[in-house]
Amino acid sequence: xxxxxxxxxxxxxxxxxxxxxxxxxxxxxxxxxxxxxxxxxxxxxxxxxxxxxxxxxxxxxxxxxxxxxxxxxxxxxxxxxxxxxxxxxxxxxxxxxxxxxxxxxxxxxxxxxxxxxxxxxxxxxxxxxxxxxxxxxxxxxxxxxxxxxxxxxxxxxxxxxxxxxxxxxxxxxxxxxxxxxxxxxxxxxxxxxxxxxxxxxxxxxxxxxxxxxxxxxxxxxxxxxxxxxxxxxxxxxxxxxxxxxxxxxxxxxxxxxxxxxxxxxxxxxxxxxxxxxxxxxxxxxxxxxxxxxxxxxxxxxxxxxxxxxxxxxxxxxxxxxxxxxxxxxxxxxxxxxxxxxxxxxxxxxxxxxxxxxxxxxxxxxxxxxxxxxxxxxxxxxxxxxxxxxxxxxxxxxxxxxxxxxxxxxxxxxxxxxxxxxxxxxxxxxxxxxxxxxxxxxxxxxxxxxxxxxxxxxxxxxxxxxxxxxxxxxxxxxxxxxxxxxxxxxxxxxxxxxxxxxxxxxxxxxxxxxxxxxxxxxxxxxxxxxxxxxxxxxxxxxxxxxxxxxxxxxxxxxxxxxxxxxxxxxxxxxxxxxxxxxxxxxxxxxxxxxxxxxxxxxxxxxxxxxxxxxxxxxxxxxxxxxxxxxxxxxxxxxxxxxxxxxxxx
Numbered sequence: 286x287x288x289x290x291x292x293x294x295x296x297x298x299x300x301x302x303x304x305x306x307x308x309x310x311x312x313x314x315x316x317x318x319x320x321x322x323x324x325x326x327x328x329x330x331x332x333x334x335x336x337x338x339x340x341x342x343x344x345x346x347x348x349x350x351x352x353x354x355x356x357x358x359x360x361x362x363x364x365x366x367x368x369x370x371x372x373x374x375x376x377x378x379x380x381x382x383x384x385x386x387x388x389x390x391x392x393x394x395x396x397x398x399x400x401x402x403x404x405x406x407x408x409x410x411x412x413x414x415x416x417x418x419x420x421x422x423x424x425x426x427x428x429x430x431x432x433x434x435x436x437x438x439x440x441x442x443x444x445x446x447x448x449x450x451x452x453x454x455x456x457x458x459x460x461x462x463x464x465x466x467x468x469x470x471x472x473x474x475x476x477x478x479x480x481x482x483x484x485x486x487x488x489x490x491x492x493x494x495x496x497x498x499x500x501x502x503x504x505x506x507x508x509x510x511x512x513x514x515x516x517x518x519x520x521x522x523x524x525x526x527x528x529x530x531x532x533x534x535x536x537x538x539x540x541x542x543x544x545x546x547x548x549x550x551x552x553x554x555x556x557x558x559x560x561x562x563x564x565x566x567x568x569x570x571x572x573x574x575x576x577x578x579x580x581x582x583x584x585x586x587x588x589x590x591x592x593x594x595x596x597x598x599x600x601x602x603x604x605x606x607x608x609x610x611x612x613x614x615x616x617x618x619x620x621x622x623x624x625x626x627x628x629x630x631x632x633x634x635x636x637x638x639x640x641x642x643x644x645x646x647x648x649x650x651x652x653x654x655x656x657x658x659x660x661x662x663x664x665x666x667x668x669x670x671x672x673x674x675x676x677x678x679x680x681x682x683x684x685x686x687x688x689x690x691x692x693x694x695x696x697x698x699x700x701x702x703x704x705x706x707x708x709x710x711x712x713x714x715x716x717x718x719x720x721x722x723x724x725x726x727x728x729x730x731x732x733x734x735x736x737x738x739x740x741x742x743x744x745x746x747x748x749x750x751x752x753x754x755x756x757x758x759x760x761x762x763x764x765x766x767x768x769x770x771x772x773x774x775x776x777x778x779x780x781x782x783x784x785x786x787x788x789x790x791x792x793x794x795x796x797x798x799x800x801x802x803x804x805x806x807x808x809x810x811x812x813x814x815x816x817x818x819x820x821x822x823x824x825x826x827x828x829x830x831x832x833x834x835x836x837x838x839x840x841x842x843x844x845x846x847x848x849x850x851x852x853x854x855x856x857x858x859x860x861x862x863x864x865x866x867x868x869x870x871x872x873x874x875x876x877x878x879x880x881x882x883x884x885x886x887x888x889x890x891x892x893x894x895x896x897x898x899x900x901x902x903x904x905x906x907x908x909x910x911x912x913x914x915x916x917x918x919x920x921x922x923x924x925x926x927x928x929x930x931x932x933x
Contacts, residue, residue, distance in 0.1 A: 288359035288415045289315065291348050292322065298933065299324025304331065305841045306518045307372070309410035311344070312431060314424065316501055317358070317416035319433050326410065331843065333856050333931045335811035336410050337367035338393060341382035342860045344413055345391075346932050351867045355386040355493075356475065356500040358417035364404070364466070364506075365411040367813020368843075371402030372515055373836050374529040375828075376813040377589035379404075381466075385492035386500075387477040387652065387707050388729030388754045390865050390874075392492035395758065395810055396466075397589035398484035403464035403508040405515075418502040421473075425455075426508045436504035443469040443695070444482045445609055445645045447505070457509055459484075460590070467505035468495045469647030471695040475499050476705040478652040478694070482644075486597065486614035487589070490649035491756060492730060493707070518842030524835060528828055529593045537824045538594055542817060546586065546598040547618035548576040554736055555626070557766065558889025561737045562626040563681055564658040565725055565878070568737045568886045570626030578633045579616075587614060594818060600637050613641035616650075622735020623654025628661060629681030639687060646695040655731035656707050657690055662723050663716060673715075675699045707731065725878045728870065730754020732878075734761075739881050740891045741765050743785075743795035746904055747802065750875045750918075752861035758816055760802040763823060765789045770825065780825055790891060792900045796908035804854030805829060811857065812837065858912070859920045859928055866919045875905060875918055 292313050299311065303325055313322040326340045334340055341363045348361045362383045369376040379401030385392030404412065408429040423436035438454075439447055447467055448459070457463040464483075471479035472495030479495025480488035532538050541549040552575045554560040562570045572578075582602055588595035603611040616624070616636060624630060624639045643650050663669040664679035671677065677686050677700060693701020703715035708726045710716040725732050727749060733756040738745040743762035751759035764770050770777050771787040778784050781801045786793035802821050809819040812833050816822050820829030830847045838844055845853070862870075877896055885895040909916060913924050920928060 286350070288348060288350070288361065291350075292413070292415065295347050296322045296324050298327075300327060301325070304328040305843055307368075307515045307840050309366070309405050309408045311411040311413065312409055313413045313415070314431065315416050316414060316418040316422060316503065321431055329931050333853065333928070334860065335368050335808065335853055337365050337370065337378075337813055338380040338382070338395070338807065338810035339853065339857045340411060340811070341365040341380050341393070342857060342864065343932060344411065345382050346860060346864055348413070348415070349384060349864065349867070355384040355389070355392070356497065358501060359415060360384050361413050361415040362494070362497050362501060363411060363413050366401040366405045367811055368837055368841060369833070370813030371405045371590060372517070372521065372840050373812075373814070374525055375532060375592045375594060375815045375818040377402050377592055378810070378813045378815055380810060381481055381489035381494045383494070383497050384868065385730070385753070386475070386496045387493035387709070390728045390730070390868055390870055391753050391861055392494060392497065393753050393861075394481070394489035394491045394494050395816075396483040396487050396489045397592075397815060398487035399460050399464035399590045400466050400483045400506075400508060401813065402590040403512065406512050407508060407510065412506070414498075414501055414503060416501070421502050421504050423504050424506045426506065427510050439504050440473065441470055443645045444485070444647055448485065451507065455507065455509060462509065462511050464508040465505055468499050468503070469645070469695065471495055471647045472499035473504075474695070474697045474705070476648070476694055476697065477707040477709060478649050478656060478705065480647050480649045482647050484614075486644045488647070488649070490651065491733065492753060495647055515840065517840040519839050521836060521839035524839055528832060528836070531826075531828060531832075532818055533593055535824050535826045538818065538827075542596040543586070543594055545576045545579070545583070546596045547817065548579055548598065548616065548621050550618040551575060551621055554622075557740065558886055558891060559737045559740050560626050561622060561725070561732070561735045563629055564627060564662040564723060565737055565880055566662065567888075568739075569888050571631045573631050574621060574625045574633055574636065579637070582633070582637060589815070592815070596817060600641070602634060602637055609645065610638050610641040613637075613644055615644065616640035619734050620650040620654070623650050623658070624687070627654055627658045627735060628687055630684050630687070631682065632684070635684040639684065639691065642688060642691050646691055648691060648695065651733045652707050652731045653691070653694065655725055656704050656710070657687060659720070659724055660704060663720050666723075668717055668720055673700065673703075722879055725755070725880070727751070727755035727877060728753075728874050730756060733757050737886065739886050739896060740894050741789050742792050742896070742904070743798045745877060745881065745896055745901070746795055746908060747799045749877050749901075749905065750799065750908060752858060752865055758806070760799050760806060761822060762795070762798045762802050764821060764825065765798065780821070790894055792897075792904045796904055796911050799908060800911050803858050804851050807854035807857040808833060808850050811853065855912070856928060859924060860932065862914065862919050863925065863928065870918070872905070872917050877901070
């Protein structure tokens with residue numbers, strides 16, 4: 286059955302009218318035939334999975350043909366916005382979902398800025414792209430309709446130049462009446478670490494979405510037109526003020542995110558001895574990269590659509606108008622770690638410049654920085670030489686060479702072509718088989734953040750079981766290091782729903798915390814809430830299932846109890862594991878890099894910590910049990926059958 290047959294069958298089943306106030310359509314875009322079909326996500330799916338990430342998984346499950354390969358045009362690319370996206374403060378996010386060309390498992394990336402909100406304001410909740418366009422194409426969304434436009438004039442443009450050109454050619458102003466997702470040359474060249482850019486910095490990054498969008502020959506999706514308010518089920522703006530106040534009065538927002546952004550996380554990680562350094566050979570680095578050292582280069586803060594937090598630091602290295610990388614957006618904590626300690630760079634100016642280059646070239650800083658660090662360790666160990674690198678010296682801290690590598694990756698030139706295949710470099714014959722021993726990846730995806738989790742056992746388990754690969758945004762249990770929480774067992778039990786050991790380096794009951802985090806984060810992605818303003822991620826005081834429940838009812842009229850929402854998060858994980866099982870994922874894939882099992886950390890109060898294989902395996906078994914999974918990590922038969930009835 287072809288993708289067109291699958292889409293035709295699915296569209297015939299979908300309702301033709303909205304199922305609740307504020308629901309937008311799902312638009313199926315056949316790029317090859319330039320045809321469009323529409324329908325609405327069935328209410329049974331919404332009640333089970335919500336929208337955004339959850340409903341994206343419904344569409345992927347129905348349309349995926351696992352006998353193909355990720356970059357085949359019959360494998361769809363799905364954009365989806367949350368139930369609350371564009372309506373509730375800090376709910377400005379959406380997901381891009383497919384089969385990852387980088388990892389080989391689920392690709393599901395989350396981004397904010399303005400695109401997810403603007404497509405909703407055009408009456409669209411999900412966009413499903415499939416088929417290869419005959420030529421490079423720009424899709425324009427306007428007044429709820431979609432046009433196919435020739436993108437040939439924009440081919441070869443990276444993010445800065447493309448975003449300069451679009452307002453000139455189409456009229457309008459970014460963030461007021463223009464929003465866009467687009468690929469750069471990296472996406473055009475199907476670089477496996479390439480992102481889909483959603484703004485100057487915001488991007489769908491994880492798993493190679495830029496390569497996937499590029500494989501369909503879609504250069505950009507432009508949303509053009511005035512924003513509008515939603516006709517909601519009942520008044521919601523008063524409750525919005527309550528949520529905004531809750532956000533702005535929470536300590537981590539008021540004193541960190543709103544003032545310096547996510548780089549505030551660097552200092553506590555390095556002081557704990559948990560900062561991934563030199564491809565995680567070491568676990569601490571210089572204080573020269575602490576967030577206060579970014580302050581002289583931070584002229585202000587920016588934010589996503591209707592978000593009161595404004596957590597994104599802007600940067601300005603110089604005022605030279607000829608230097609396109611002299612100013613930009615960021616760096617975030619991930620980029621700070623990946624292009625600082627992980628590659629051995631200790632100058633904040635170098636990190637900021639590399640951040641700005643990555644934003645222009647459209648490269649996922651997590652996978653790109655990790656891939657370069659991997660190559661540097663191979664060079665250190667003699668597994669790569671200047672013969673393979675084309676004469677480049679991959680010594681730790683060589684910022685000039687790192688910059689060259691970024692351009693080489695985006696253009697697939699020289700040694701950059703090898704790095705452009707990311708975790709697939711061994712499979713593609715660029716690196717020797719022994720290189721896999723030093724690859725900091727799970728399920729084919731490089732670690733997303735810089736935190737070395739050999740100390741925090743709950744964090745380590747979360748990275749191992751994350752459905753899209755080694756990614757902290759699925760279930761990061763960072764509150765395990767919070768003394769206030771660990772000193773109050775009753776509070777901690779209320780937080781996670783069951784007792785959890787107070788010791789950060791204990792394996793006891795940590796599966797409970799991971800399960801709770803997975804559930805609430807999956808719901809957050811499906812309503813469109815930012816992870817940094819969601820309960821349990823960095824604070825126990827931020828909006829959680831209670832607030833989501835109230836506001837879903839306000840805007841959509843749909844009623845979910847807290848327990849029902851918790852089950853929705855669990856269901857989303859279940860469907861993702863069903864899809865991954867079709868792609869060959871088994872228990873053995875829910876693991877960690879060999880280094881974390883074999884090499885203890887050498888610094889800090891937790892010196893000597895590593896992951897014990899026996900304890901980890903027992904913890905994984907307990908996680909499967911509390912998650913209603915079989916010993917191979919898929920939903921038990923009764924639950925799988927229930928999900929299958931919903932999925933159709």
